[in-house]
Amino acid sequence: MARVSxxxxxxxxxxxxxxxxxxxxSFGALSVAAGLDVWQTCALSLLVFSGGSQFAFVGVIGAGGHPFSAVATSTFLGLRNGFYGVGLAPVMRPMRGWRRAAAAQVTIDESTAVALAQPAEDPDARRTGFWWTGIGVFLGWNAITLVGALLGSRIGDPADWGLDAAAAAAFLALVWPRLAHRRAQAVAAASCVLALALTPITPAGVPVLAAAAVAIVAGWGHPRAEEVPE
Structure with missing residues (x-):
């Protein structure tokens, strides 16, 4: 039974x-279009390894935003990975040395989701889900980023191929399952309205930071996650 699981x-x-x-x-092509070279693009995927943060960084740079705004926006979005570690700690312990460093690098939305989707009474399945997903995404993401970066200078405007919409689609796919409750829907709506209102009048990156601040303030005092309906 365990083998099948x-x-x-x-x-x-x-x-x-x-x-x-x-x-x-999509990321590789958009990064090159934003002004980064192939090696800088690959370094982002290798070292940052957080799709949302990477898309945010090149989006701000591509829009002419200040590098500080790009880094701040990227960092804000990347903070969520630290909270994932809190939920995964009981599953992954004990772990030291290089394994701990490797686990920190591959603690992302997908590895966390697959790990915690396994039965709580089956820690082996949870650890398997974490490592297989984390390493699988890491290898695939970096390899295909390189392909996208190499193609980026040859395909022209990424918007002509619809690659600019892939970032928004990825964000929506991650956020949508979490909007099952009225409070989450209200916070998301308020953040979107604020970001849209600030976009024409503030530097690139500021609308995202402001929207993130709204979400943090709205969630302050409500650390307990709402139950997801079956």
């Missing part, structure tokens, strides 16, 4: 890895 977990991890890695093509 682990096989199913690995299949789920591989499916998520393939689907997520495909977005690397």
């Amino acid at each position: 682990l096989d199913a977990t690995r299949q789920q991890a591989l499916s998520v890895s393939l689907a997520t890695g495909a977005y690397g093509l």
Whole structure:
């Protein structure tokens, strides 16, 4: 029974890895279009390894924003990975040395989601889901980022191919399952309205920071996550 469970977990991890890695093509092309070279683009994927943060960074740079705004926006979005570590800590312990550093690097939306989707009474399945997804996404994302960066200078405007919409689609896919409750919907709506209002009158990156601030303030005092309906 345990063998079947682990096989199913690995299949789920591989499916998520393939689907997520495909977005690397869009990131690579958009990054080069924003003014970064191939090596800078690959370094972002290798070292930052957080799709939302990377898209935010090149988006601000591409819009002519100040590098400080790009870094701040990227960092704001990346803070969520630290909170994922809190939820995963009981599953991954004990862990030291290089394994701990490697786990920190691959603690992302997808590895966390696949790990915590496994039965709580099956820690082996949760650890398998985490490692297979994290490493799978890491390899796929970096490899396809390189392909996208190499193609970026040859395909012209990424918007002509619809690659500019891939970033928004990726964000929506991550956020949508979390909007099942009225409070989450209200916070998302308020953040969107504020960001849209600030876009014409503030430097690039500021609307995202302001929207993130709204979400943080709205969630202050409500640390307990709402139950997800079955």
